[in-house]
Structures are given as structure tokens and as C-alpha cells.
Amino acid sequence: MGKVSKSGKRKEKKTNGILIAIGFVIAGWLALQQVIDVPENGAKSPLIENVEIPAKITGRQEQIITHAGYTVSYNSDWKIPNWVAYELTKEEVDGVELRGNHFIPDPEVPFGKSATTDDYKNSGWDRGHMAPAADMKWSEQAMTESFYLSNICPQDKSLNSGVWKSLEEQVRGLALQKGKIYVVCGPVVSKRHKTIGNNEVAVPDAFFKALLQNDNGNWHAIAFMFANESGRKPLSTFAMSVKDIQNITDIDFFPALPDSIEDKVESHVDFTKWNISR
Secondary structure, three states, X not given: OOOOOHHHHHHHHHHHHHHHHHHHHHHHHHHHHHHOOOOOOOOOOOOOOOOOOOOOOOOOOOEEEEOOOOEEEEEOOOOEEEEEEEEEEHHHHOOOOOOOOOOEOOOOOOOOXXXXXXXXXXXXXXXEEOOOHHHOOOOHHHHHHOOEHHHEEEEOHHHHHOHHHHHHHHXXXXXXXXOEEEEEEEEEOOOOOEEEOOOOXXXXXXXXXXXXXXXXXXXXXXXXXXXXXXXOOOHHHHEEOHXXXXXXXXXXXXXXXXXXXXHHHHHOOOHHHOOOOO
């Protein structure tokens, strides 16, 4: 066998190095496809973690607290949440845990920064759930934590028992049908808001709810906003795009989605993808 020149050895090493680098790139790409699995139509697969969590809020007090059934962005200035987000699955809707009824301060909220049940007494306002207790029937812990006051807002009684409740019921129906729904909800609070109780709990002017689903790799979103007052109108009259809600609340919803998909789903509402009473 003839000798290999030094220049030949250098070329061989360079070639081997290129092949190794290409191998790493291919391996990384294959691993990425297992996590992301982008369909041919460009839509992202359902394997995006924490897709329901909004972006960090600027210019507003915010404490992020994660509980068993939901995540809350708590505002200690308002004594109510900025938003509450959670994922609702078909299996969770089918839970059998009995409803609780014990409202208490969130133990994760510092002392003196929470509302109390006394703030709501004789106020004329309901203790309105953001993440509803009926969505937490899958776990005793989740049910208990749904009654933390960090998940509660002063809410008009007629709204709480009317269209707000109706939307909650339809969201559970959607989760049963679709398998999974992502929910973000919360209050809309003006600069000159009213307060109740000794802890000066903010009374919202309105409430929003943004929904997201993945339909065979295609993402769809819809949002709703309700004035915090009595009144009965068809649920569809409160519907709007997520982008509209973002402009009202200054909250960036679903930032985990790729920008191209996020922009599309937040700007457009396809009612055929949502079995919402119209």
C-alpha cells in the first residue's frame, strides 16, 4: 500500500469533519421534527408547551403563580388577576370531583396583598371565577385552588350566572369535541376603577376570554369581551378577534406560537371551527 501524502491526510480529515458536521445537523433536524412536526400546510403541531401563557406584562404589577389547574398573573395593586390561563382537556371535563365552596386567599400571595371574603360581603358583586370550578373536577387540589381569591373578581351577578356561565359551558363542550382547548381569561380594569372592601379590590369594567385550539395541525382562535353589567344578548355578539382583545388589554396572547401563525390566528375568526351559539 502506498503512502498517503500530508496534503491527502489534511483533505481526508477535512472531509471527515464536514461529514460529521452534516451528521450533527441532520440528527438535530430529525430531533426537532419529533418535537415540532411542521405539517405541509405550514401549521405547527400541537406539541408546543405552555401555549396558553401570555407574554410578560409591562407597566403593570404582575406575580406569576402556577397552580395545579391554572396559572395566574396576579396584580396586588388590584387584588385580582391580570389574567388566568389553563389548558382544558376532554378527560378533565369528565372529572367527578365535587364542587368546593371555600373562598380563601391564595397562600402564594404575600400577606396584606390579597382580597378577603369580607371585601365582597354586602358589596353587591359576585365572587366571579376566572378559571371556573366546573373545569377543575379532575382533581381535589385543582378544585380547592380554583377558590383562591387570586382567581376571583367582583362580577355582576347577572353576568356571572348568564352569558359568562354560558360561555364556560360551551368551552367544556368544545373540549369534549376537540379533545383540548386553551383558555385565557381575565378582567378589563380602567384607570379610574371602582373598588370594594377595606382592601380596595378593583371592580372590572369588563371581562375577556380568549380561546385557542389545534385542529389537525391548524391553529384557530376566538375571543369574547363582556361589560361587567347585566344584560342578555346572543353569545356571538360578544365575539371578536384575539387581536382586538390584545389592543384593549395590552396583553400579548399565545406568544409561544410562531409569529406567522400567531399573526394569522389572532387576526381572523373562523366561526366554522367554533360551535358557539350565534
